[in-house]
Amino acid sequence: MKADTHPEYHEITVVMTDGTEYKTRSTMGKEGDVLKLDIDPKTHPAWTGQHRIVDSGGQVARFNKRFAGLGV
Numbered sequence: 001m002k003a004d005t006h007p008e009y010h011e012i013t014v015v016m017t018d019g020t021e022y023k024t025r026s027t028m029g030k031e032g033d034v035l036k037l038d039i040d041p042k043t044h045p046a047w048t049g050q051h052r053i054v055d056s057g058g059q060v061a062r063f064n065k066r067f068a069g070l071g072v
Contacts, residue, residue, distance in 0.1 A: 016040045 010031040015021050017040050028035065041047040 017043045 007027040009025055009027055011023055012026045012028060012032070013021055013023055013034045015034060015036045017037055026035075
């Protein structure tokens with residue numbers, strides 16, 4: 001096996017959106033770095049099942065108005 005071909009693997013701290021922390025090993029950053037998550041399985045709709053429609057600029061309203069008559 002070739003020497004110096006693999007990245008350094010070290011321990012980092014991961015901070016979830018609710019403030020809980022856990023330690024894991026990663027190639028990211030340096031030993032002791034902190035990774036703060038913006039989205040995690042506790043808050044993301046894909047895992048929680050609570051989907052919200054974000055209407056930016058009335059796009060959802062225009063879609064519903066345009067295709068209102070096609071419903072069953």
